[in-house]
Amino acid sequence: MSKLPFASDYMEGAHPNIIRALTETNLMGTAGYGTDEITCEARRKVAKACGCPDADVFFLIGGTQTNATVIDGFLQGYEGVIAADTGHIALHEAGAIEFGGHKVLTVPHTLGKIEPDVLRSYLADHAADGNYDHMVIPGMLYISQPTEFGTLYSLKELQKLRSICDDYHLSFYLDGARLAYALSTPSNDVTIRDIARLCDVFYIGGTKCGAMIGEAVVIPQKGRIPHFFTTIKQHGALLAKGRILGIQFDTLFTDDLYFHLGDYAIKAADEIRAAIDKKGRRQQFVAPTNQIFLIIDNEELKTFGEKVAYSFWEKYDETHTVLRLATSWATTPENVQKLIDLL
């Protein structure tokens, strides 16, 4: 592939430190299923970084699997999970949540986010419905940070959502598939410790943020979900060689590598956004994280697409298209410059 690789943040393998760690430990014999010492150390490092050293930490493999397992682990059988109508679990997980028997209850989004007032109104209407007990009972709120639109919740918004969850007895779950990029965004005011303090469960994305594969589920309150190990196994989400995940997160949470990777990708995205503005080009909306939603003329797209790998986002109008460009830990300054030259 000689096109400039901006189609997504999962086009390359893993950060070189991870490749090195996998290589160095390769022939060590260790216990299975994540009970080995490296994985235990990775759990400690992740929990410490989140400011909750007693947290339960589990390493799973991918985003859809993690969402399905966490949501099923937290919900009772009669409960559903609330998500934005654009949420990943609502649209792009092939019904993995419903496969586990749970309905995804959707509320209208605002650039991918659930506004606290919209959520409160939805829940109040639901509770007031005369057929309340004929309906799926909301048991969890699912959001992602950043959202599918690359937008961010502010600390104040997360606090409001937490408060609504308390009022309506919902678990609060944050999907952090791209969390590194959220944390590094200049306008972000939410730390990983804030998330650990406000959420009942969240995951720290590895696949899109430097790992080869892997997501770290953090449940700040130790023992909150009994037998979650067995639930993971039941969902086919338990790796025999659990250490493959442990080694990666041990590396990512050594010397703050995870956070540095985020900084790197955001810096690249900011440069591209600055160039877009400077050159008088338009974004569909300004997402502050590692995704850029560029409006481009359909004619121009033909040549642009020969040089740049991008994702189709949606049709803008009869003559324009919205593209999604993504930076990542693997984006090189050279490629950023080449992309800018093409704008």
Added chain:
Amino acid sequence: MSKLPFASDYMEGAHPNIIRALTETNLMGTAGYGTDEITCEARRKVAKACGCPDADVFFLIGGTQTNATVIDGFLQGYEGVIAADTGHIALHEAGAIEFGGHKVLTVPHTLGKIEPDVLRSYLADHAADGNYDHMVIPGMLYISQPTEFGTLYSLKELQKLRSICDDYHLSFYLDGARLAYALSTPSNDVTIRDIARLCDVFYIGGTKCGAMIGEAVVIPQKGRIPHFFTTIKQHGALLAKGRILGIQFDTLFTDDLYFHLGDYAIKAADEIRAAIDKKGRRQQFVAPTNQIFLIIDNEELKTFGEKVAYSFWEKYDETHTVLRLATSWATTPENVQKLIDLL
């Protein structure tokens, strides 16, 4: 861990060729979800090795996940899967098959195997039951080669099972988590092409046979299961970086590496078995593949267990225990010799 590593065949990372391939391709940008060129090439190599170049090949991550996805993909909602009562899906997958809504119908085993006569008798009784349509309808036969007991089906036995599946309209599924070891066993008379010819679907185990992670599902009849890609996604079994699996199987199926790894592990196991016999020790039963079921005195086990990592199999009698020792692609001649010296 300084103990001799014979506890299982998934204690190490990956064959060095795989580490090398992952390292060399690491910074390449490729398309996601297994649509990249390396993964496509891996599919071709696997299908060719199976003698069915048109086969559908899918790469999944682990055994339980693969079993749950394949079984759910093949069965109708009202169907169940027949397994030995000692089968992995019957006992050690935390209910992953039932999670997908399907009952595991168990028949008695003989050293882990389903004898054709036992199966035929079970199906005849089932079909003759006056409440036939109040019962789960058998839709698939699941076996593993080798079995949980390290035993093997002969070609003749597989042919008989195939014939019974035809008579009763069952799909025939073979779990090859340790297939490399089965294929390399001197007494084995079943080739991978036989399996592809006789089964509706099978998987070639990577995790326990040289890969870091990964299992290759082969459906010899192209297009047999519509939308299986979506079913994989629904089960949380689709990797964004699908190439991680593709690269591994591309390596394993280059220059017959997969088959050589099996030879290596079986040679080691045979040496240990020969030493057991020579030293007058006893096995609970003779499994011909990479697992050895050693009877040991409980007193002796205390010191043995300080030097050797093993798996507890079961209590033999009041004063003896059965251990499972496993060799693998990663077993070194030095460790084999050290183990023999301890016997």
Added chain:
Amino acid sequence: MSKLPFASDYMEGAHPNIIRALTETNLMGTAGYGTDEITCEARRKVAKACGCPDADVFFLIGGTQTNATVIDGFLQGYEGVIAADTGHIALHEAGAIEFGGHKVLTVPHTLGKIEPDVLRSYLADHAADGNYDHMVIPGMLYISQPTEFGTLYSLKELQKLRSICDDYHLSFYLDGARLAYALSTPSNDVTIRDIARLCDVFYIGGTKCGAMIGEAVVIPQKGRIPHFFTTIKQHGALLAKGRILGIQFDTLFTDDLYFHLGDYAIKAADEIRAAIDKKGRRQQFVAPTNQIFLIIDNEELKTFGEKVAYSFWEKYDETHTVLRLATSWATTPENVQKLIDLL
């Protein structure tokens, strides 16, 4: 309860003919599970009335159960069912469809109906999505006749929906919980034979249309769904005393009783609607079937509610409420007159 009974169409027991038939057959000994002769005769009568004498007919107990069983019986595991966002399966079945693993894919409604253009556009967008195979695959269209809003599809609309189902390989399912009332509505141009001709499966509602309990599922193409009997059992929807359902439908489809009951209820509803108009009162919208959506002043509602059993529909504005009033086979002329006097 001395209030006028207009809260719903399931407030009374069964049409007297049914009580008589149940009484007369009560001490007869018959075979179980719907294999008795009366139930077989009921199947023949229903199939004949639908103009498809070879149809498969199954008697189930209630609406949610029937929807869950039919939808699960028709869909593959990876498929979902399309419904209006106000559809009963989308809102008021406590997640029964998702419990079976299937997502309800919602499209915006127009007074409870799915407009053909809206459906076609939804499906075209879905098929054009770059992530098509990461999404639930639409496998069925679910509508109800009449809808939750008491509105009706015209024959032309049903034909258009059928055509779209053909184009997109969807099964077409019509929920006829209140079908008797639809068929008897003066403005209706859809016969039960049209429905049998256009749909892959539908159910003829008994519970709300004269039966004590029971719904008749009709699958016009015999043998279309293998082992549907077992699927019914699996869903807990098989009655040991299946004849209880058979006797009722035998009665309802003797001498066109089912159709006469509809006529009766619609006549009552039309009288009430005429009185509403005459007295200058307002309906939120005009539903032509057995449900009436009356706007009433909140102050007046206090006294009205002491005399009339009604269903709360929704808040209209700060000072008004929308009530739902329903007639049925059991509505008496006396009660209709008393209600009119109160308007």
Added chain:
Amino acid sequence: MSKLPFASDYMEGAHPNIIRALTETNLMGTAGYGTDEITCEARRKVAKACGCPDADVFFLIGGTQTNATVIDGFLQGYEGVIAADTGHIALHEAGAIEFGGHKVLTVPHTLGKIEPDVLRSYLADHAADGNYDHMVIPGMLYISQPTEFGTLYSLKELQKLRSICDDYHLSFYLDGARLAYALSTPSNDVTIRDIARLCDVFYIGGTKCGAMIGEAVVIPQKGRIPHFFTTIKQHGALLAKGRILGIQFDTLFTDDLYFHLGDYAIKAADEIRAAIDKKGRRQQFVAPTNQIFLIIDNEELKTFGEKVAYSFWEKYDETHTVLRLATSWATTPENVQKLIDLL
């Protein structure tokens, strides 16, 4: 059907008192979903008869539905239910429990019963398994009283099972599909109050014990299962006309009718058993309740079967068959005498 009706205990309609009550209340307008006053009164009567006036009581429709709903309502997602390998949920419910995602964990039976020692041993082995957390976690014990074999647990046995459930944190569920017959058996020493005291949940069978349809689920500890109403709805087990069930149980629990019906059926069965002994015929085993397991010569069966409706139980040997004959509340003395004359 002019054959003598001994094939099962669900061949007739309902006890005449129930038909009368349904007829008398038929045109009353009542609230739906079991919120009407008659159903509330029925709940009070059932709870009182069980000696636990605060119990939660729910009326469901049939046995498989009740088992699936109760088991799913009590279990967490990762838990399974223990049953005898001959249990109704293990064999004859078409996978309804697995449809809800739960494995049925089977233990060997003794004439349909789970012996306390067998259960304790099973649980001890399970807990001691090194792969404990890779296996389905037992969450409930399911038994039926009487069993599929018509046998009964003694009070002492139930107490032992309760104690084991306490030790292993299992819910204890008793399926009383034929409970009336168990309670009326002379050798029985278990009262309905004992059951309510010892079990976490049980159901009082109506369908086979005098009702047209219906089973009464009793959860002695009020509020034990939150939102069970919604779980019932989710399982398609909520009747719009809930009163149909309420009226029946109100009748059955007025003037101890339920218990008298049991007496009547057992007296008939005892007469038949006495005649069997007197005439030198053999039973496969002596079940003390309303089911009789008669060994009959295959030649004789040809003529016997022309006169008597029976259930095939199993082949006894090459020349004999085991039949099941069942008495019920509807068995007439005339038919008992005619059957005896045929023996």
